[in-house]
Amino acid sequence: MNILDDLKLQYRLxxxxxxxxxxNIGCFLISLVFFYNxxxxxxxxxxxxxLSSDPAVFMFKPWTFLTYAFFHYGFLHLLFNMMVLNFASNxxxxxxxxxxxxxxxxxxxxxxxxxxxxxxxxxxxxxxxxGASAAIMAILVGVTTYQPLMNVRLLLIGNVKLWHITxxxxxxDLMQFRLDNTGGHISHLAGAFFGxxxxxxxxxxxxxxxxxxxxxxxxxxxxxxxxxxxxTKVHKNYKKPTEKVTSRIVTKDKTQQQIDEILDKxxxxxxxxxxKEEKEFLFKAGK
Numbered sequence: 001m002n003i004l005d006d007l008k009l010q011y012r013l014x015x016x017x018x019x020x021x022x023x024n025i026g027c028f029l030i031s032l033v034f035f036y037n038x039x040x041x042x043x044x045x046x047x048x049x050x051l052s053s054d055p056a057v058f059m060f061k062p063w064t065f066l067t068y069a070f071f072h073y074g075f076l077h078l079l080f081n082m083m084v085l086n087f088a089s090n091x092x093x094x095x096x097x098x099x100x101x102x103x104x105x106x107x108x109x110x111x112x113x114x115x116x117x118x119x120x121x122x123x124x125x126x127x128x129x130x131g132a133s134a135a136i137m138a139i140l141v142g143v144t145t146y147q148p149l150m151n152v153r154l155l156l157i158g159n160v161k162l163w164h165i166t167x168x169x170x171x172x173d174l175m176q177f178r179l180d181n182t183g184g185h186i187s188h189l190a191g192a193f194f195g196x197x198x199x200x201x202x203x204x205x206x207x208x209x210x211x212x213x214x215x216x217x218x219x220x221x222x223x224x225x226x227x228x229x230x231x232t233k234v235h236k237n238y239k240k241p242t243e244k245v246t247s248r249i250v251t252k253d254k255t256q257q258q259i260d261e262i263l264d265k266x267x268x269x270x271x272x273x274x275x276k277e278e279k280e281f282l283f284k285a286g287k
Contacts, residue, residue, distance in 0.1 A: 009282060013263075016098040017089035019084050020105060024132055026079050027070040043073050043130075050128035051113050053120030053183070065117075069109035071130040081132050084169075088140040091162070095146060101139070103209020104198055108138025108191045115190035116183050129183050140166055141195030146203070174255030 011022055037044050047057050051068035058064055072078040092101055112134030120127060147165035173188045198208055262278050274282070 006279065009279065012283075015093070016102050017086070017093060020089075020102070021085060024070055024072070024078065024082060024085075026076075028072055031071055045128060045130055047128065050130045051117065052126070052128050053117045054126045055117075055121060056116055065110045065113040066106060068113060068128075069105075069128045069132050069135045072132070073130060077131060081136055084140065085132065085136045088143060091147075091150070091152075092139050092143040095143065099213045100202070100207065100209040103207075103212035104138055104195065105135045105144055106212050107208055108194045108196070109135040111194040112138070112187040112190040116187040119186050120183055125183075129187060131184060131187075133184065134187040134281075137188050137191035138198065138263060139196035140169070141192040142199045145196050145199040187238055227254060 011019060031043060031045065033048075035043050035045050035049075047064070048061050049064065049067050049071060051057050051064045052061075072081065089101065092104075109132070113129075116129055116134075144162050144166040148161065150162040151159045152162050152165060153159050154165075170189070170192060173185050173192075176185055201208060259282065260273065262282050265273060267279075
């Protein structure tokens with residue numbers, strides 16, 4: 001199994017958090033090819049991807065309230081965001097479902113984008129914004145609101161409370177509010193507020209992530225082809241099944257049993273614990 005096959009298998013089995021990270025990395029690579037200006041070493045994102053605070057732009061490109069959350073201005077910007085996203089994702093998915101995770105990421109990005117656009121409009125500032133930071137803050141603050149006293153072990157520091165980590169990140173945003181990237185910090189704080197609001201509503205029985213889940217299910221069913229059922233004449237066969245048919249069923253059950261054992265091993269010890277033969281078997285079985 002080569003590296004590409006290994007990445008495909010990890011994407012297929014890694015869950016929604018790993019897929020969101022892959023999406024962000026993929027969008028960065030695409031932007032590096034099409035939107036990076038090597039002469040001045042800067043990205044030049046078009047206004048149909050980056051979110052603009054100009055109503056004349058975002059009113060006719062409403063999808064930018066989401067697309068901006070998958071692009072980044074540089075490698076370090078991407079690297080830091082993905083590190084925090086991976087950290088927050090592991091904590092969030094300990095308590096909540098993958099649909100709730102995706103719903104919070106998407107809704108957090110949209111809400112933060114709206115706050116950014118409105119605030120910059122009333123400040124009479126026109127500027128674009130890209131970055132996943134706002135959506136990541138929504139996830140981090142969401143899980144912190146749910147389990148603020150959770151112990152988290154940090155390298156070279158030791159055990160600290162989860163709310164301590166989140167508080168430090170929020171304070172750093174507030175300290176840099178007037179220095180640079182004001183729009184970015186506005187969206188970060190908006191994402192943090194939405195994460196808090198999302199969790200409080202969820203604890204009271206209102207799951208906002210269902211808005212995203214139902215919307216995605218609607219479009220998935222809309223483009224899914226309905227199975228055609230032409231009229232066919234059915235001939236009943238009352239003969240007993242032969243031994244050959246039975247053997248195929250047994251073989252299939254053994255294969256499925258082996259797949260289940262490998263998936264259990266992944267859930268207990270992680271994907272990296274698999275042997276080369278197990279990875280190749282799982283990759284071939286998933287085709």
